[in-house]
Amino acid sequence: MLSRNTYDVTEWPHGDPYDDLGEVINSIIADVKPRQAESHADGRGKPGAVIHIPPGDYRLRTQVLIDVSFLRIQGSGHGFASSSIRFNVPKGEWPGLHELWPGGSRVMVDLPADQIESEADGAAFRVARSGSPRISSVEFVDFSIDGLHFTTDHPETSPGGNPENSYANGKTGILVETANDSVRITGMGFVYLEHALTIHYADALSIHDNFIAECGSCIELRGWGQASKITDNLIGAGPHGSSIYAEHHGGLLITANNVFPRGASSIHLHGVQRSSVTGNRLHSFYPCMVVLEDSSENLVASNHLLRDHEPWTPFVGVDNGLDDLAGLVSISGSGNSVIGNHVSEVVESRRIRPAGARPVIIRLASGSDNFISTNHVVATDVTATASDSCFEAQVDALLATEGSQPLEVTTVLVDPASTRNTILDSGRADQVIVDTAVNAFRPIPSVGDHARAGSAPLVQALREGSR
Numbered sequence: 001m002l003s004r005n006t007y008d009v010t011e012w013p014h015g016d017p018y019d020d021l022g023e024v025i026n027s028i029i030a031d032v033k034p035r036q037a038e039s040h041a042d043g044r045g046k047p048g049a050v051i052h053i054p055p056g057d058y059r060l061r062t063q064v065l066i067d068v069s070f071l072r073i074q075g076s077g078h079g080f081a082s083s084s085i086r087f088n089v090p091k092g093e094w095p096g097l098h099e100l101w102p103g104g105s106r107v108m109v110d111l112p113a114d115q116i117e118s119e120a121d122g123a124a125f126r127v128a129r130s131g132s133p134r135i136s137s138v139e140f141v142d143f144s145i146d147g148l149h150f151t152t153d154h155p156e157t158s159p160g161g162n163p164e165n166s167y168a169n170g171k172t173g174i175l176v177e178t179a180n181d182s183v184r185i186t187g188m189g190f191v192y193l194e195h196a197l198t199i200h201y202a203d204a205l206s207i208h209d210n211f212i213a214e215c216g217s218c219i220e221l222r223g224w225g226q227a228s229k230i231t232d233n234l235i236g237a238g239p240h241g242s243s244i245y246a247e248h249h250g251g252l253l254i255t256a257n258n259v260f261p262r263g264a265s266s267i268h269l270h271g272v273q274r275s276s277v278t279g280n281r282l283h284s285f286y287p288c289m290v291v292l293e294d295s296s297e298n299l300v301a302s303n304h305l306l307r308d309h310e311p312w313t314p315f316v317g318v319d320n321g322l323d324d325l326a327g328l329v330s331i332s333g334s335g336n337s338v339i340g341n342h343v344s345e346v347v348e349s350r351r352i353r354p355a356g357a358r359p360v361i362i363r364l365a366s367g368s369d370n371f372i373s374t375n376h377v378v379a380t381d382v383t384a385t386a387s388d389s390c391f392e393a394q395v396d397a398l399l400a401t402e403g404s405q406p407l408e409v410t411t412v413l414v415d416p417a418s419t420r421n422t423i424l425d426s427g428r429a430d431q432v433i434v435d436t437a438v439n440a441f442r443p444i445p446s447v448g449d450h451a452r453a454g455s456a457p458l459v460q461a462l463r464e465g466s467r
């Protein structure tokens with residue numbers, strides 16, 4: 001016998017899940033509540049429920065409100081497909097495409113536009129409960145949330161004159177409003193939402209193994225929070241938003257994410273302390289791809305950062321408005337460790353802003369006692385090209401290494417407002433701008449430097465040996 005706490009939206013007798021999934025899920029939650037009314041009955045409590053969404057296209061016209069713990073909404077496939085690419089393919093070519101829309105268990109967010117006045121109104125799934133304890137263990141697993149279209153009133157924010165390129169529609173995939181514990185978002189797909197995931201007041205949150213792309217902003221942790229993790233996701237925001245943004249979090253772990261362009265920033269931390277950004281692959285089209293703002297004692301280690309130019313025609317010319325002196329990694333705060341990162345800066349010198357400047361890679365803007373060690377910067381001047389074919393353009397740009405020239409950069413710039421920092425082996429003496437009266441500095445040696453007594457005969461012997 002199937003447990004009464006296991007539901008399938010396609011078998012629920014109230015509402016039509018294909019026409020309004022929101023109404024159906026709210027009706028299921030309304031069924032769970034009176035059956036699980038007692039918080040304690042002979043040692044038993046409120047186990048919550050699983051709501052299954054089989055593969056299919058489900059329109060959502062009513063917001064889902066989740067105010068019970070232990071609710072797991074589970075589909076059978078994240079179904080991501082690029083909407084951005086499709087919406088830039090001429091409509092005449094659509095009939096020849098294998099598929100047009102995202103697939104899997106697909107929730108099509110179709111909240112009436114005239115009823116979206118606040119971010120909360122625009123959320124497909126809204127988690128909110130006041131009182132004590134905090135809502136726990138709400139889980140979103142293995143389905144897709146599709147915002148369907150981007151729309152905008154401002155032609156200047158619609159690259160190529162196409163509103164579908166505006167990254168704006170007032171829609172949010174999942175909004176968690178009130179304090180929460182052990183929420184999980186796993187295996188999900190998010191596409192064409194202005195905000196994919198916005199989570200306030202998180203404790204022990206896990207955002208793991210999701211595909212969150214072509215959304216205005218992807219992950220926003222707001223309010224405050226602790227002990228949470230953002231791991232193993234594929235993520236890419238639009239030019240007005242951030243791929244990963246967190247504020248006032250402690251003990252946040254951001255690891256093993258592959259963050260692709262074109263977010264205004266890849267990772268932006270504001271007031272985040274004692275957290276880790278490690279082992280991520282980050283790719284951006286603009287400066288300030290990693291921002292630590294008023295953030296201290298964080299570890300930024302073993303990340304691979306790539307900065308290059310937008311290669312896809314519809315978006316060429318779009319940027320985040322920042323110039324190349326702002327730093328690819330910008331830090332205000334103290335006691336941060338930036339260790340063992342690799343940076344590839346692959347830009348066209350004529351496009352550097354301000355014209356003729358040397359781009360700054362790591363900029364310590366204010367604070368003290370940061371430890372910057374063994375970061376390797378490879379900077380090249382290339383001739384950037386663009387193409388109408390998104391995938392080809394991106395792969396060509398990623399793999400191009402030929403014909404490039406070395407580019408002069410400032411690997412570390414320490415502003416006067418940042419002092420007592422230690423900068424080791426992260427740039428030659430001519431690549432680092434630092435006041436050594438108030439900071440400790442050890443440059444990377446240049447070829448020919450520090451020839452020690454004894455090395456010359458050894459080198460001579462090696463040369464002779466190799467003849």
Ligand SMILES: OC[C@H]1O[C@@]2(CO[C@]3(CO)O[C@H](CO)[C@@H](O)[C@@H]3O2)[C@@H](O)[C@@H]1O
Pocket residue numbers: 081082084085213214236237260261262312390394
């Ligand atoms: O690079 C991987 C991802 O990029 C795509 C394809 O390319 C796009 C189209 O707008 O360009 C951006 C920059 O790369 C991506 O955010 C976006 O989404 C996903 O279709 C693809 O999965």
